[in-house]
Amino acid sequence: MNAIDTSSTVGTNDPDDTSTRAVTAGNTRGVYERRPFNFGRWFRATGWRHVVGIVMIVFSCFPLLFVLSSSLNPQGTLTGSNALFSAIGFESYLRILSSPDIPYTSWFMNTLLVAGITAIATVFLGALAAYAFSRMRFTGRRFGLVSIVIIQMFPQLLAVVAIFLLMSKIGDWFPALGLNTHIGLIMVYLGGALGVNTFLMYGFFNTVPKEIDEAAKIDGASHARIFFTIILRLVAPILAVVALLSFIATVNEFVVASVILIDPEKQTLAVGLTKLVSNPRYADWSAFCAGAVMAALPVMALFLYLQKYIVGGLTAGSVK
Structure with a gap:
């Protein structure tokens, strides 16, 4: 008596059921007809x-x-x-590799040394500053963030003369940090890169939930332990992006390096290769291009290695 006849039910989920297809009146073709390419x-x-x-x-x-x-x-x-x-x-x-007048190997190694140390130091110091701005509340925090943005409005090129005089005076007291030293050049690069990179990492740090920090504090973890064991692993994409951008900018930088580095054996690739074409009568453009191609190889290798982090690192910090 209570049996229900399901034989006439339409619209079943069976993909082979032809009753679910809409059929036009007087035509056996379905509505999913493929239109010709236009x-x-x-x-x-x-x-x-x-x-x-x-x-x-x-x-x-x-x-x-x-x-x-x-x-x-x-x-x-x-x-x-x-x-x-x-x-x-x-x-x-x-x-360019065998000529005694072209110390290309020294230029190449100097560039890798300066760019590598600058990238690592920029990531480490910028991450420390970004963590402090993102997780801690202290007097002058907002003023510090605004100052970072305002300072970046002025290009580093405007301070070349001041940088030269400053490094010259520092060299009188501490020769290892003065002119014609790689450490002095690295310090100048760090001062110019920390501002924008700190602000970039600050936006990414804000995307990490603060509940993670609170849970770690309940377990007795300090700020240092939270930063080194938890936060750095979660913000790996932005660290890779900052390292890559800092490395590329250091390799390509010419003005500051040409002012600070005087000894040809200590110069970087951007400064050394320019000498090959500085004299229009004896410009060796073929050697210059060969040196530029070889200089691009480590940048390409680093870019390909960090490629999976680039898109996520650049976009995640902008949606908070």
């Missing part, structure tokens, strides 16, 4: 994005291909490199 409709919807992307890729890759072609050109001139890869040879690489 180029105009596709171009208005998504096609123009592909065109813009291809143009930007070509625009970005052309200078790289030109430098690579110039480094392989035995003629050593830029005008002879207008035709990409018209002549291929490795004489420029051998000349």
